[in-house]
Amino acid sequence: MENKMDTLEDLVRIIRILRGENGCPWDRVQTHASIRMDMLEEAYEAADAIDGPLLCGGHSKGGNLAVYGAAMCSDVARERIERAYSHDGPGFVEEFLNGDAFADLSGRIDKTLPRSSIFGMMFETQEDYAIVESTEFSLLQHDPFSWVVDGRDFVYCERLSAGARYVDGSIREMLLAVSPSERERFVDALFSVFEATGAERFADIAGNLRESLPVMLQAAQGFDKDTRRFVSQTIAAILKCALLPKRPQIDMPAAGKSLAEQLEAWQSELLR
Numbered sequence: 001m002e003n004k005m006d007t008l009e010d011l012v013r014i015i016r017i018l019r020g021e022n023g024c025p026w027d028r029v030q031t032h033a034s035i036r037m038d039m040l041e042e043a044y045e046a047a048d049a050i051d052g053p054l055l056c057g058g059h060s061k062g063g064n065l066a067v068y069g070a071a072m073c074s075d076v077a078r079e080r081i082e083r084a085y086s087h088d089g090p091g092f093v094e095e096f097l098n099g100d101a102f103a104d105l106s107g108r109i110d111k112t113l114p115r116s117s118i119f120g121m122m123f124e125t126q127e128d129y130a131i132v133e134s135t136e137f138s139l140l141q142h143d144p145f146s147w148v149v150d151g152r153d154f155v156y157c158e159r160l161s162a163g164a165r166y167v168d169g170s171i172r173e174m175l176l177a178v179s180p181s182e183r184e185r186f187v188d189a190l191f192s193v194f195e196a197t198g199a200e201r202f203a204d205i206a207g208n209l210r211e212s213l214p215v216m217l218q219a220a221q222g223f224d225k226d227t228r229r230f231v232s233q234t235i236a237a238i239l240k241c242a243l244l245p246k247r248p249q250i251d252m253p254a255a256g257k258s259l260a261e262q263l264e265a266w267q268s269e270l271l272r
Contacts, residue, residue: 016198031188035065043069047077054081057110059144060119061191063089067109071101078105086111087144090187091123093180112154114141116161118238121168122187123175131157138163139238170237174230186230193219193231 018027047054054077058066063086070084084105096102111129113120116138120129132154134141138161141147148155160168175183196219197205197212205212220231 043073057085059087063087071105084109088120116141116164118167167237189227
């Protein structure tokens with residue numbers, strides 16, 4: 001009998017196996033940057049296989065890749081793209097935003113961010129975006145299934161939360177101090193550290209810090225010192241914001257250590 005994947009969860013599970021400790025060597029070394037050309041190939045194949053207008057989109061890194069693929073595909077394919085959707089996806093470096101390909105697509109990009117968006121505000125962003133309400137708080141709002149829907153559309157609000165603006169300012173200051181290539185490397189490293197936990201949602205990381213922090217520490221040890229510094233400072237800012245105020249579903253650090261103490265010890269270990 002022919003095997004097939006029945007659900008999106010099946011696909012996620014297979015990808016996690018391929019990128020796991022005993023997975024495929026090729027899959028394990030792929031990064032956000034390295035798969036961009038694959039996204040372009042997928043865009044070309046989709047354009048060839050589908051007649052009529054095209055829609056593309058994704059969540060988190062997938063949203064960033066969807067916009068990149070839509071902007072960088074052939075002129076003929078790009079003309080057929082009606083909308084490109086990025087749901088809480090990171091932005092782009094200035095060089096890309098100022099290029100002709102992005103300018104041609106910019107009027108057709110729909111970017112949505114939750115009120116406490118952190119990842120969607122990464123990088124200098126010139127994209128217009130809409131802010132949506134969420135039933136979760138802080139970092140947990142990255143989960144799109146927490147976004148509030150009324151009828152066939154999201155419920156929108158006027159501005160980002162104070163916590164999101166604080167974390168965005170902290171990350172932006174660090175990213176603007178380095179070259180564009182270093183910014184891309186830093187953000188790829190940050191996502192790889194989160195992915196090393198095996199968590200399906202960022203809520204799972206915050207919900208089990210006692211296990212998540214050591215795994216992230218181990219994943220970050222292979223980076224150079226500047227990258228480790230960026231990763232540690234960013235995660236510290238995110239988690240401090242995410243865990244205040246405390247919620248019942250958040251698993252606070254081991255007894256005898258405050259959150260600040262555990263984060264400080266984690267940062268000190270990374271910066272050795």
